[in-house]
Amino acid sequence: MIPKLTDEPRIFEVVVRLFVLHGYEGATTKEIARAAGVNEATLFRKYGSKAELFERAINYQWSDVPIGKVSYSGDLEADLRSIVDAYLETSLLHGAIVPMLLTELSQRRDLETAFSVAWANIGVVVEIMVRYQSQGLLQAEDPLLTLSALLGPIMVTHMFRRAGLGLPLPEVDAEDHVRSFLDGRRPDRPRVI
Template sequence: MHLHPPRRTADTRLLSAALELVAERGYRGATTRRIAERAGVAEVTLFRRFKTKARLVAEAVRWATADLGSLAQEPTGDLRTDLVRLARVYNDLIQTRRGLVLRILPELGREPALQKVFREVMETRLGGVFALFQHYQAAGRLEAEPVAAQALAFLGPLFARNLLGEALGLEVPFQPEAYVERYLVGRERRD
């Protein structure tokens, strides 16, 4: 007897289709009709499950960034291990979703619904990352500075490296251990 792998749920197919189409066509070009067609469901299913395109895209971004939020919430006690793990997950997330990010960023200023969604989702996801840096500051392992500044100083270069590499067509190898060591220079407390 041949067993077929279980089909992805309609919700998962809709979330994936929304991300793909926003990456390909932008927010306006990712119509609910196109999203439903790509997901293999009726458009009414999209509206029944998510009510609006903005809600669907918001949920898709939450779904696509879930790993980032959960990773940073549980410090192991080993600063380097946690930062290397964060760097890997964040780098992988950007690598797999860079088309979406490249497409969404310019549209944030033009699409208030998308801007609101993106801000809310990123604040939620970055909250876990901020908590990781706050934990190590409280433990005396990192210099005291605003947590948001410290976290963004860590994430920003990874973000720029990936997006600039994509825009220029460059494949830049990533070495998370070396990246963390460079980041910690001047930030790690050695009391």
């Protein structure tokens, strides 16, 4: 048995929180150590490098995120709502983690492995999309495009809000959003049941 004195979950939580807040470069190891209540040297003894620390932390946090728990039920609208709800809940937990990861990933390739668990979660959602497409209930297209169409508006709304331009942007209503996704944004039109 290896004695565990440090509170690793707390470290990982701090890492992700500061990563979302300040980005990879902006989240310094000193600040992480201070916020997690451990010594900076401990971080390097345990994880070797900042990149490895972030990899462990991000994968750890993603393995328990609501979006990984969505499953196929046969009810298209309900499943889309579940996906949207899960994304909103994930955003509540970890802020703008998805756009932040995508942005940083386009700059530093060494964070690619930090994306693996998140990517697996996305894969689950994509599978659901594909099933509904093959049943003819959703437009046939690259399922990642479908997912972008479903979550993109929410992500961008959050990005606008977080940009702090003084915009009182309302939170997206999951039900309205799924309806708009399915039936479009023309008003006063009989809904297709």
